[in-house]
Amino acid sequence: MMNPIFHALFQKSRYLTNCLNEVLKQHQLYSSQWTILYCLHKNGPMTLTQIWKYLNVEAPSITRAITRLETLGWVQRLDGEDKREKIVTLSAQAEERLPAITATIIAFEEEMVGSLTVEEQHQFIKLLEKMKG
Amino acid sequence: MMNPIFHALFQKSRYLTNCLNEVLKQHQLYSSQWTILYCLHKNGPMTLTQIWKYLNVEAPSITRAITRLETLGWVQRLDGEDKREKIVTLSAQAEERLPAITATIIAFEEEMVGSLTVEEQHQFIKLLEKMKG
């Protein structure tokens, strides 16, 4: 890329994802799986559509991730009143393990972003949002 | 993620990649293919190892991408003096088409990043680099 912003941004994004996956290995989770678990923890049971709209991802990515999380015992898929929709809920196992995982994540984020002051963190987000899109 | 920086960063990264792919459709290229072509244009012929080290990705990603670029006629793989290594060069077709693609990219980048002042762009990169890693 000619403008160094893009290369820097893409690279940091990949780097952070890899680090996050590394750190989450101890809980046998991938970063995107964690993202979904956290989303459910924060919002309670959600339909697939609610999840992908919330996370700003396309539906098939969520279908696949939920299928995996289900077979691994982290979530359940229940039929909704509207028979088209599936409602996803955290399993007891997930609820039980979530605090430890959350602690891992908080430590990770603190390590990664701790070199920035709170001021700089706000500045960073502001700049991200000021970019088109 | 609990710290909004990560979500914002990952999301913008995904968004920009998608936009870039969209814009590159007119040249029948994907963003990561473009990245490699530009890398070769800037540095001249390179071995696979030089490419993946330069782009900061793992070797298999580059092997795959180069194979595809080769079958599409954008690059050639030549044996090096060291018989282990393959030297990748741009094809005549690529050299010919690169100016038009570059123009597309410059316009894209200007559109995406134009809402930031030059000052802010520097600030942004500085903050990215200040984050750990």
Added chain:
DNA sequence: AGTAATTATTTAGCTAGGTAAATAAATTTC
């Protein structure tokens, strides 16, 4: 009420990243 349009989810198949392990050539070591 019956047909058409919309909505939720899934399936199939693509790019693009990653790790682990295989292979082949070059280099180092003894």
Added chain:
DNA sequence: GAAATTTATTTACCTAGCTAAATAATTACT
């Protein structure tokens, strides 16, 4: 100089995004 180590590339297989199209259930239309 033979054996061991290193290096460059590839292969196989995983996650994770995407689009396009299929399916099934609901809603809207007339």
